[in-house]
Amino acid sequence: MAQTGTLTHAVEEYLEAIHRFASAREGPTTTGLAEHLDVTPASVTGMLKRLADLGLIAYQRYGRIRLTPAGDRLAHAIVRRHRLAERLLADVLEVPLDQVHDEACRLEHALSPDVAGRIADKLGDPELCPHGHPIDAQADDRTMSLLDAPKSRALVVVRLENESPEVVRYLADQKLLPKARLKVRAREPVGGGVVVEVDGERHTIGRELAATIRVTRPRRTSRT
Amino acid sequence: MAQTGTLTHAVEEYLEAIHRFASAREGPTTTGLAEHLDVTPASVTGMLKRLADLGLIAYQRYGRIRLTPAGDRLAHAIVRRHRLAERLLADVLEVPLDQVHDEACRLEHALSPDVAGRIADKLGDPELCPHGHPIDAQADDRTMSLLDAPKSRALVVVRLENESPEVVRYLADQKLLPKARLKVRAREPVGGGVVVEVDGERHTIGRELAATIRVTRPRRTSRT
DNA sequence: GTAGAATTTTAGGCGAGGCTAAGATTGACG
DNA sequence: CGTCAATCTTAGCCTCGCCTAAAATTCTAC
Ligand SMILES: [Mn+2]
Ligand SMILES: [Mn+2]
Ligand SMILES: [Mn+2]
Ligand SMILES: [Mn+2]
Numbered sequence: 438m439a440q441t442g443t444l445t446h447a448v449e450e451y452l453e454a455i456h457r458f459a460s461a462r463e464g465p466t467t468t469g470l471a472e473h474l475d476v477t478p479a480s481v482t483g484m485l486k487r488l489a490d491l492g493l494i495a496y497q498r499y500g501r502i503r504l505t506p507a508g509d510r511l512a513h514a515i516v517r518r519h520r521l522a523e524r525l526l527a528d529v530l531e532v533p534l535d536q537v538h539d540e541a542c543r544l545e546h547a548l549s550p551d552v553a554g555r556i557a558d559k560l561g562d563p564e565l566c567p568h569g570h571p572i573d574a575q576a577d578d579r580t581m582s583l584l585d586a587p588k589s590r591a592l593v594v595v596r597l598e599n600e601s602p603e604v605v606r607y608l609a610d611q612k613l614l615p616k617a618r619l620k621v622r623a624r625e626p627v628g629g630g631v632v633v634e635v636d637g638e639r640h641t642i643g644r645e646l647a648a649t650i651r652v653t654r655p656r657r658t659s660r661t
Numbered sequence: 662m663a664q665t666g667t668l669t670h671a672v673e674e675y676l677e678a679i680h681r682f683a684s685a686r687e688g689p690t691t692t693g694l695a696e697h698l699d700v701t702p703a704s705v706t707g708m709l710k711r712l713a714d715l716g717l718i719a720y721q722r723y724g725r726i727r728l729t730p731a732g733d734r735l736a737h738a739i740v741r742r743h744r745l746a747e748r749l750l751a752d753v754l755e756v757p758l759d760q761v762h763d764e765a766c767r768l769e770h771a772l773s774p775d776v777a778g779r780i781a782d783k784l785g786d787p788e789l790c791p792h793g794h795p796i797d798a799q800a801d802d803r804t805m806s807l808l809d810a811p812k813s814r815a816l817v818v819v820r821l822e823n824e825s826p827e828v829v830r831y832l833a834d835q836k837l838l839p840k841a842r843l844k845v846r847a848r849e850p851v852g853g854g855v856v857v858e859v860d861g862e863r864h865t866i867g868r869e870l871a872a873t874i875r876v877t878r879p880r881r882t883s884r885t
Numbered sequence: 886g887t888a889g890a891a892t893t894t895t896a897g898g899c900g901a902g903g904c905t906a907a908g909a910t911t912g913a914c915g
Numbered sequence: 916c917g918t919c920a921a922t923c924t925t926a927g928c929c930t931c932g933c934c935t936a937a938a939a940t941t942c943t944a945c
Contacts, residue, residue, distance in 0.1 A: 447932060467893055480933055482894055487931085499893060499940060529753065530779040540776055547767040555754040671902060691923055704903055706924055711901085723910060723923060887945090894939065901931090909924070915917095 446546045449515050450474060451484050452493060453545075455504055456512035461598050465502045517573065519545040520566035521556045527567040528560060534609060537567055538600035568605070569596025569615035569651070580651040583631055584644060588621045591655050598649040612636045613650065670770045673739050674698060675708050676717060677769075679728055680736035684799070685822050685873075689726045741797065743769040744790035745780045751791040752784060758833060761791055762824035792829070793820025793839035793875070804875040807855055808868060812845045815879050822873040836860045837874065 444452075454473050458465035467485070471478040485502065488494045493508030495501075504512055522541035526532040532540060548556075557563070557572075565571055580595045594617045597608060608614060612635050622639060623632040630641040642650070668676075678697050682689035691709070695702040709726065712718045717732030719725075728736055746765035750756040756764060772780075781787070781796075789795060804819045818841045821832060832838060836859050843859040854865040866874070 445931075468891090476932085477934065478893065479895080479935080483932070526776065530776060530783055532776060532779060536775070540773060543771040543773075544768070547771045549764060549767075551760070552750065552754060552756060552764055555756060559754055669901070692921090700902085701904065702923065703905080703925080707902070888943100889945105890941100890943075892939100892941070894937100896937080897935090899932105899934075901933105902929105903931100904929075905927090907924100907926080909922100911920100911922070913918100913920085915919105 444511065447484065448488065448491070448493075449511075449546055450542075451481075451488060452504070452508060452512040453515050453519065453542075455494065455502060456509070456516055459504065467502075470502075514550075515545055518548045518553045520570060520572045521553050521560075521563075522548060523566045523568070524560050524563050524572075525556050528563075534567055534614070535602040535605040538605070539602060565596075565615070567615075568600050569594070580653045583621070583633070583642065583647040583650040583652050586621050586631075586652050588623070590620065592619050592621065592652040593617070593655045594619065595651045595653050598651065599646075604646065604649070607646075608650070611640050611642070612638075613640075613642075618655065619652070668735065671708065672712065672715070672717075673735075673770055674766075675705075675712060676728070676732060676736040677739050677743065677766075679718065679726060680733070680740055683728065691726075694726075738774075739769055742772045742777045744794060744796045745777050745784075745787075746772060747790045747792070748784050748787050748796075749780050752787075758791055758838070759826040759829040762829070763826060789820075789839070791839075792824050793818070804877045807845070807857070807866065807871040807874040807876050810845050810855075810876050812847070814844065816843050816845065816876040817841070817879045818843065819875045819877050822875065823870070828870065828873070831870075832874070835864050835866070836862075837864075837866075842879065843876070 451470070451474065454470050455465045457473075458469060463469070467478045467481045471481045474481070485494065485496055488508070489496045492505060493511065495503045495505055519541050522544040523537045526537050526540055526544075527534060563572060583592075586592055594613055594615050596615055597605065605614075613619065613633070617635055619633045619635040621631055622634050624630075625632070625641065630643045631647045632639055632641050675694070675698065678694050679689045681697075682693060687693070691702045691705045695705045698705070709718065709720055712732070713720045716729055717735065719727045719729055743765050746768040747761045750761050750764055750768075751758060787796060807816075810816055818837055818839050820839055821829065829838075837843065837857070841859055843857045845855055846858050846863060847856040848854075849856065849865065852868060854867045855871045856863055856865050
């Protein structure tokens with residue numbers, strides 16, 4: 438059983454990745470993790486064994502990958518540090534949004550619980566990271582994927598599941614960052630994209646990308 | 662020849678340590694580095710070889726350890742990130758001074774040049790770390806060790822060469838942090854300490870500790 | 886149900902960076 | 916100058932985390 442302070446960066450990175458897949462309701466797979474972490478599937482298998490030995494995941498060969506309660510607790514702590522780091526970078530240091538994720542992904546391993554707490558204090562216990570992910574409790578999720586969203590209804594972007602620099606930069610150009618208001622105008626048939634209207638303009642978002650954008654009907658309270 | 666982004670944390674940590682010894686006019690030694698880094702002398706020898714292969718230090722068995730120009734440039738960059746991190750922790754996040762060094766010692770490896778630059782911007786290009794070490798150029802050093810300081814003259818603490826939590830906490834208690842004004846009142850004979858008067862009170866500082874406190878005659882401009 | 890494709894795991898290997906124990910070198914001192 | 920303690924290096928070993936190539940398993944389609 439692993440102790441909080443004793444995890445290597447690699448172990449933390451795997452826990453974080455597994456947690457992300459699970460949160461996105463996507464079963465973590467060997468290949469998926471390999472792509473996400475930019476290592477080979479063989480390396481993932483090796484680490485999965487080690488994580489299982491540490492009691493952080495439940496797993497047997499060729500089987501499902503799931504965090505144990507202990508692994509989940511640790512993963513949450515890591516993701517929390519990541520998101521607090523993102524807020525510090527974005528709000529205090531004014532790092533451009535598309536770089537924020539990658540920078541935080543290194544910082545998260547260097548933040549002590551104490552410093553993380555001080556960041557939260559300093560920023561007034563923010564609820565969301567700059568991409569719209571909750572920093573603390575996962576709460577119940579009333580969002581839907583942009584891919585599944587109904588046509589012609591007012592919608593708000595809640596969060597971006599894909600935080601890579603290219604995606605964030607692209608969506609920033611389209612004004613599709615969290616809090617952006619939009620409507621789905623059309624859906625192109627057979628594998629085509631989603632036509633959205635945002636800020637008076639229409640763009641087409643490809644299926645794969647649309648699937649990673651979570652939206653909701655606007656909350657009455659959020660109309661500033 | 663090593664590239665900036667390609668250094669491992671361990672290599673960075675050794676460069677930093679070697680740089681610290683050199684800055685403190687103390688020749689870096691295998692044993693000294695081993696103690697500082699909390700590894701065995703044998704491990705240090707192994708790493709020294711690797712650093713020599715990388716062209717970062719000039720060194721041959723049983724010989725002097727010196728940074729090459731390339732190693733020195735990298736070491737400076739690392740130490741600069743360390744001290745900027747310290748200022749961020751101390752000034753923005755209000756981390757207690759005695760913890761600041763250790764936290765920064767992990768953060769320094771996770772800061773990109775871009776983020777380091779933004780910290781410097783945000784803080785208005787600070788000149789000193791919270792322990793009194795210069796963040797950029799080393800400039801000429803007019804300080805002396807408290808151990809060598811003349812009796813009965815007004816002195817100011819410039820910096821603490823030893824930034825460990827115990828030392829910083831102890832000196833904070835004695836009000837001997839940078840900018841503190843003091844006078845040497847006496848020197849105990851044979852290995853004894855230095856009796857200083859600070860803030861109206863007298864304390865005795867042991868030889869070893871006194872040697873790590875750098876002081877100077879007060880600059881006329883610094884009398885606020 | 887089975888062939889072929891996709892996925893996953895094993896086997897074997899490597900470099901980084903530690904360790905211990907043992908040997909080499911240096912240097913201090915009588 | 917020689918001896919002995921301190922310092923430093925070598926030798927041999929270990930774990931972590933990655934790799935490639937090959938084998939095993941599962942999934943998909945017919
Ligand atoms: Mn990460
Ligand atoms: Mn985020
Ligand atoms: Mn460090
Ligand atoms: Mn400092």
